[in-house]
Structures are given as structure tokens and as C-alpha cells.
Amino acid sequence: MIRLVRELYQYRGLLISLVQRELKARYRGSFLGFLWTFLNPTLHMLVYVLLFTVVMRQNIPNFPFFMFVGLLPWIWFSTSVGGGASAISDRRDLLTKVRFPAQVLPTSVVVTNLCNFVLSLPLMLVLGMAYGQWPTWHVVLFPVVVLIQLTFTLALTYILAAINVTFRDLQHIVSNLLTLWFFATPVLYPLSTIQDESARSLMLALNPMVSLMTSYQAIFYEHRLPDAGPLMTLAAVSVVLLWGASSIFESRREEFAESI
Amino acid sequence: MPESMDAIILKDVVKSFRKRTIRGEYTTFKSELLRWLRGKRQSRDASLITALRGINLTVPMGKTVGIIGRNGSGKSTLLKLITGIYTPTSGDLRINGRISALLDLGAGFHPDFSGRENILINGIILGMTRAEVRARMDEIIAFSELGEFIDEPVRTYSSGMYMRLAFAVATHVDPDILIIDEILAVGDEHFSKKSLAKMMDFKRQGKTIVLVTHDLSTVERWCDLAAWIDGGYIRRVGKPSEVTAEYREAISLAEAQSAAFTPPALTEGGGALPQVPSESLPAEGPVRIHRVQLLDARGESLEVLSPEEGLEVRADFSVEGPCEDVDFHVRLQAADGRTLYETSTRREAVVLSRMPNQGVLRFVVERLGALGGDYSLVVSARASKGESSGRCAFRVVSATEEEGVFRPPHRWLVEPGADSQAGVPFEPGTSPRVEVG
Numbered sequence: 299m300i301r302l303v304r305e306l307y308q309y310r311g312l313l314i315s316l317v318q319r320e321l322k323a324r325y326r327g328s329f330l331g332f333l334w335t336f337l338n339p340t341l342h343m344l345v346y347v348l349l350f351t352v353v354m355r356q357n358i359p360n361f362p363f364f365m366f367v368g369l370l371p372w373i374w375f376s377t378s379v380g381g382g383a384s385a386i387s388d389r390r391d392l393l394t395k396v397r398f399p400a401q402v403l404p405t406s407v408v409v410t411n412l413c414n415f416v417l418s419l420p421l422m423l424v425l426g427m428a429y430g431q432w433p434t435w436h437v438v439l440f441p442v443v444v445l446i447q448l449t450f451t452l453a454l455t456y457i458l459a460a461i462n463v464t465f466r467d468l469q470h471i472v473s474n475l476l477t478l479w480f481f482a483t484p485v486l487y488p489l490s491t492i493q494d495e496s497a498r499s500l501m502l503a504l505n506p507m508v509s510l511m512t513s514y515q516a517i518f519y520e521h522r523l524p525d526a527g528p529l530m531t532l533a534a535v536s537v538v539l540l541w542g543a544s545s546i547f548e549s550r551r552e553e554f555a556e557s558i
Numbered sequence: 559m560p561e562s563m564d565a566i567i568l569k570d571v572v573k574s575f576r577k578r579t580i581r582g583e584y585t586t587f588k589s590e591l592l593r594w595l596r597g598k599r600q601s602r603d604a605s606l607i608t609a610l611r612g613i614n615l616t617v618p619m620g621k622t623v624g625i626i627g628r629n630g631s632g633k634s635t636l637l638k639l640i641t642g643i644y645t646p647t648s649g650d651l652r653i654n655g656r657i658s659a660l661l662d663l664g665a666g667f668h669p670d671f672s673g674r675e676n677i678l679i680n681g682i683i684l685g686m687t688r689a690e691v692r693a694r695m696d697e698i699i700a701f702s703e704l705g706e707f708i709d710e711p712v713r714t715y716s717s718g719m720y721m722r723l724a725f726a727v728a729t730h731v732d733p734d735i736l737i738i739d740e741i742l743a744v745g746d747e748h749f750s751k752k753s754l755a756k757m758m759d760f761k762r763q764g765k766t767i768v769l770v771t772h773d774l775s776t777v778e779r780w781c782d783l784a785a786w787i788d789g790g791y792i793r794r795v796g797k798p799s800e801v802t803a804e805y806r807e808a809i810s811l812a813e814a815q816s817a818a819f820t821p822p823a824l825t826e827g828g829g830a831l832p833q834v835p836s837e838s839l840p841a842e843g844p845v846r847i848h849r850v851q852l853l854d855a856r857g858e859s860l861e862v863l864s865p866e867e868g869l870e871v872r873a874d875f876s877v878e879g880p881c882e883d884v885d886f887h888v889r890l891q892a893a894d895g896r897t898l899y900e901t902s903t904r905r906e907a908v909v910l911s912r913m914p915n916q917g918v919l920r921f922v923v924e925r926l927g928a929l930g931g932d933y934s935l936v937v938s939a940r941a942s943k944g945e946s947s948g949r950c951a952f953r954v955v956s957a958t959e960e961e962g963v964f965r966p967p968h969r970w971l972v973e974p975g976a977d978s979q980a981g982v983p984f985e986p987g988t989s990p991r992v993e994v995g
Contacts, residue, residue, distance in 0.1 A: 395661045396666075
């Protein structure tokens with residue numbers, strides 16, 4: 299894992315330029331250009347708002363803001379994992395022609411989406427202020443939660459990207475599982491809507507995204523500190539997972555150039 | 559310290575691939591299931607393809623090495639191994655210095671980005687730092703000759719412009735070792751000249767260059783060394799002119815034998831080209847040719863001569879056992895393996911009585927009369943029990959640009975006709991006369 303991270307640091311120039319390239323390329327040529335960074339999550343949110351305030355009424359105050367708090371980190375997670383799975387298998391042009399550590403590719407996907415996430419944060423804050431929800435001092439913990447999510451997402455992406463090189467079905471399986479995962483995570487509803495105590499703790503134990511989402515909601519929506527226990531457990535699990543992911547990745551990366 | 563003198567050292571490098579990567583048999587649920595049903599073990603080893611069977615190659619620092627060989631002989635695999643994109647299956651590989659590979663032009667180019675933005679990305683991908691690319695930006699743009707187009711999206715470029723931009727970036731990376739795969743011929747005449755000049759610059763700066771190409775004349779002109787890969791091995795390393803001559807000969811020999819040109823890696827035993835009869839072949843006849851030398855009129859060793867010069871072919875031979883029926887052949891070949899002239903002692907009824915145990919065969923040519931180009935001379939001793947032969951390559955350099963196969967001895971005369979009433983009388987002896995030679 300240390301080698302993996304060290305190489306990433308050595309090739310940070312490449313990583314940065316790949317991320318820049320992705321960020322710039324995404325909306326290049328479209329009329330609204332960079333505005334789409336804000337428009338996409340907003341429209342995404344509006345669809346759900348329409349669904350849950352008109353069609354299926356929910357009794358949550360400031361529902362659009364609540365949903366936005368969870369939706370933005372979820373979009374970061376799901377686009378990273380979904381795109382990261384094929385990060386290596388899609389970049390045949392680079393991997394077979396130029397020598398560089400392969401982990402740069404999945405990392406650049408995750409970091410690109412992190413940038414999009416961070417860039418759309420002001421939108422969330424503005425929406426909160428419109429509902430009278432000003433950020434409180436609790437936001438100091440926000441970077442910690444982001445760091446834990448980054449570790450977890452990187453670990454998952456490395457594993458998926460490495461396996462997808464030889465087992466291409468994975469990328470399709472992942473994109474479908476992500477839909478299921480989304481509804482199993484309290485983004486559109488608060489965790490408290492699940493009445494059964496044991497079902498709730500089971501969800502918390504099985505789904506790492508639950509404690510992340512509730513932490514974001516705690517910081518921005520409920521203005522309190524996130525629950526330390528589940529979050530710290532997840533932090534430890536993420537580090538172990540990243541360690542495991544990097545050994546899987548390193549054991550397979552010599553095959554990458556030949557297999558894709 | 560020999561390590562510091564050599565830029566690239568390969569020792570017994572073997573590289574095998576799983577067959578699916580060559581034949582496109584991807585791992586699918588169906589194939590996995592079938593394999594499992596058939597018994598998993600059996601096919602694992604059989605589906606390996608060995609592209610390189612044991613490469614030994616040392617590239618000294620500051621030399622330009624040309625790698626030649628047929629399609630599919632493993633040249634690109636070798637480059638990818640040297641570059642570090644592939645790892646060898648077994649064997650030892652050592653690189654001294656920063657390496658830069660131009661295996662593909664325009665890696666990471668994005669069609670929607672301007673030329674300038676793509677220079678930055680491509681340069682970083684090729685191993686430069688952001689600051690290095692920025693510092694060389696103007697130089698690169700000037701080299702690419704794109705002018706105002708540099709700020710247009712790359713998708714609007716013609717393919718020539720695209721390649722020029724990509725090549726400009728690639729050659730402004732500043733490596734110790736440069737790996738080039740068949741990309742020298744980029745753009746029009748003017749640009750490829752410029753590219754070659756850039757290559758010469760690299761050479762002059764003492765950089766090591768490894769070059770894969772099918773253009774043999776490039777190898778002969780620019781390289782210090784040539785390595786010929788055939789059947790997964792290095793078949794020959796040496797002076798470019800000699801290696802390319804033997805390569806051409808082997809190709810024409812294979813064509814003559816109508817050997818199937820299948821990809822060597824897929825062929826049993828490596829699919830090597832037929833052996834060119836050469837000094838390295840074990841001789842089986844009673845008369846063995848040991849060495850073939852070319853000498854000039856003063857008896858000095860010769861490699862380059864002019865069409866009007868004479869030469870002497872000298873072949874050292876030894877005799878074991880009775881050899882009444884020995885017949886010495888001398889054959890002059892063009893670079894592509896065509897026989898230009900062949901004769902033998904029997905055809906010319908030369909009496910070879912009482913052969914010594916050790917001897918020298920001398921074949922004296924008063925005047926060669928060949929045109930400029932590369933040639934080789936093959937001397938062989940044929941007997942009913944076997945044949946032995948040796949060869950040597952040489953080059954003819956001609957000051958005149960002629961065409962054809964040979965230069966007959968000639969001179970030019972222009973004289974007035976018998977019934978000429980022309981005002982300008984031609985004095986015999988002062989007629990305009992041109993002699994070539």
C-alpha cells in the first residue's frame with residue numbers, strides 16, 4: 299500500500315492533469331459549459347423533489363435541502379465506483395503505450411468526481427441558507443467524513459478496476475448494484491424512518507454508506523456532531539480495505555497491459 | 559564498470575502471453591463453464607504463446623540500435639518490455655537511465671482540446687513535468703509548424719497536422735534512452751527531414767536510441783548497430799549493413815521456398831526464416847570455407863569501393879578427406895538477394911588438381927562494374943558429400959547517378975556524320991568526348 303501511495307505521489311503531475319482533463323472535457327463543447335456541474339445535481343434533485351413532495355408526500359421539513367445533503371456525496375460515490383470499475387479496461391490507449399503506475403487511472407476517476415462534489419457544495423450551502431439553515435461550527439468535521447469516504451471509495455474502486463480487466467461483466471453488475479445500493483442507503487429518507495431497531499443496526503453494520511450519509515446529514519441538516527462509533531469503525535475498516543485492495547491491485551497490475 | 563557503460567541489458571528474457579490476448583478469446587461465463595466442464599488443468603499451459611524465447615541484447619550507452627524483423631516477430635513486445643509496460647515472464651532486464659518511449663503518437667490526446675492544451679497533457683503523460691512542458695511549449699509549437707491552428711481543437715486537424723503535433727511533443731521529451739516504434743515517417747518530405755534531423759540531435763547529445771522499423775535503409779543510414787529478431791530470438795547483432803543484407807536474403811529465400819508467412823509467435827518452433835548459408839553454418843562437405851575476405855588491388859581489406867575498382871575475393875578453406883569432385887562457386891548478390899552473377903570452377907573448367915590441406919581460393923575481378931548499392935559475395939565449395947560456404951558484404955559508392963544493373967566499360971563520342979555540311983568543322987581528335995569512370 300505504501301508503494302502504491304508513493305507512486306501516486308511521484309506521478310501526481312500526471313494525476314492532476316488527467317483530472318483537469320476530465321473536468322474540462324466533460325462539458326467542453328456544450329453551450330452552458332461548466333454550469334452543468336451545478337445544473338446536473340440540481341435537476342437530479344428536482345426529480346426526486348417532484349416525486350417525494352407531490353407524488354409521495356414525506357413529512358420532512360426542508361426536504362429538498364435534506365435530500366441534497368445526502369445526494370451530493372452519493373453522486374460522488376456512485377459515479378466514482380461506476381466509472382472506476384472500467385477505469386483501467388477503458389484506457390487501453392494509455393496503458394499499452396506509456397509506462398506509468400496503473401493506479402493513477404482509477405484514482406483520477408475518484409478525484410475527478412471529488413472535485414465535482416466539492417464544486418457543487420456551494421450550491422448546497424446556498425439552498426440551505428434559502429431554507430434558513432446556516433452552517434454551524436459542526437462543519438469542521440466535514441473534511442474528516444470526506445476523507446473516510448475517499449478512503450473507502452478508493453479501496454472499492456481499486457478492487458473493481460483490477461478485477462474488471464479480466465472479468466468485464468463486473469462493470470455491468472456494479473452499475474445495477476449501485477441502484478439497489480442507493481435505495482438501501484438513507485439519502486431520500488432519514489434513517490429514523492426505519493422503525494425496526496434491529497433492521498436499522500443491521501443496515502448500519504452491512505452498509506458502510508449509511509454511517510457516511512447520516513454523518514453528512516448530522517453536520518449540515520441536524521447541526522450536531524456525527525455519531526463517532528460507526529464512523530470510526532468505518533474509518534478503520536476503510537484503511538484495512540484499502541490495504542487489501544492495494545495488494546490485490548499490485549498482484550494483478552503486471553497483467554493489465556497484456557489483458558486489456 | 560561495465561554496468562554504467564550499457565544503457566540496456568537483456569539476459570535470457572522470455573515473454574509469453576495467454577493465447578486469448580492474441581486470438582481474442584476473452585474470459586466469459588461460457589468459456590469458463592466450458593473449461594471447467596472439460597477439466598480445468600489441461601488447457602492452461604497449452605494456451606501460452608511465447609513471443610520472445612530468450613533474448614540476449616546489450617545496448618551500449620549513446621548508441622543507436624535498429625531492431626528489424628518480420629511482422630509478429632516480437633519487436634514491439636521487446637520494446638514494451640524495455641519500456642516497462644510488460645514485465646518479462648523470466649529473465650533479467652536492466653535499464654540505466656530515464657527512458658522515454660514513443661510507441662504511439664498522441665497518447666491521451668483529447669479531440670475537443672486545443673493543440674496547446676493537448677501538448678500539456680501529452681507531455682505530462684510522456685513523462686515531463688508541468689514546468690518542463692511550459693518551458694518548451696513555444697519550441698514544440700514552432701516545431702509542429704501548426705501556426706494559428708495551435709489554439710483550435712485537435713478534432714479539426716488533418717491527420718498530418720495531428721501527427722506533426724504529436725511528434726513535436728514526443729521529441730521534446732528529454733530522456734536518456736529513447737524508444738521509437740516505427741514513427742519516423744511522419745508528415746511530408748520536409749517534415750520527415752526535420753524529424754530525422756531531430757533524431758540526429760539526440761544522437762549527437764549522446765542519447766541511446768532504440769528504433770524499430772521496417773525501413774531497412776533507415777537502419778543502414780542512422781543506426782550504429784542492428785539487431786534482427788527472428789523466431790523469438792535475436793538472430794544477429796552487428797553492423798547494420800551486414801545484418802540487413804542477411805535479413806533481405808533470408809526473406810527472399812523464404813519467398814523462393816514459398817514458406818508460409820504466418821505470425822512467428824503462432825508457429826510451432828518460432829517460425830524463423832530459413833537460414834541463409836553463412837559462415838556460421840556447420841559445414842559438412844570435405845572442403846570447408848572458413849573466412850571470406852574482400853581485398854583491393856594493394857591487398858588491403860575492403861568494404862567500400864567505386865564501380866571502376868577491381869577487387870579480389872579471398873576464401874580460406876581447409877580440406878578433410880578425399881575431394882575429387884569439389885566445385886567452387888562465387889555468387890554476387892544484390893541487397894535484396896537477387897543473384898547478379900554466378901560462376902563456378904566447373905563451369906569455367908578450372909582444373910583443381912591436388913588440393914592442399916589448407917588453402918586460399920582467390921577470385922580476382924579486374925573491374926567490378928556494379929552500380930551504387932549494397933552487395934554481398936558468397937563463396938561456396940560444393941561436393942557430392944556436402945557444401946560449405948561463406949559470405950561477405952560490401953558497398954559500392956558511385957559518383958554518377960545511373961540506373962540499371964551493371965556498368966559496361968564505355969566512353970562517349972560525338973562526331974559529325976559523313977555527309978555533314980555543318981559550318982563547324984570537327985577536327986578528328988578534338989571531338990567532344992566524355993569519359994565516365
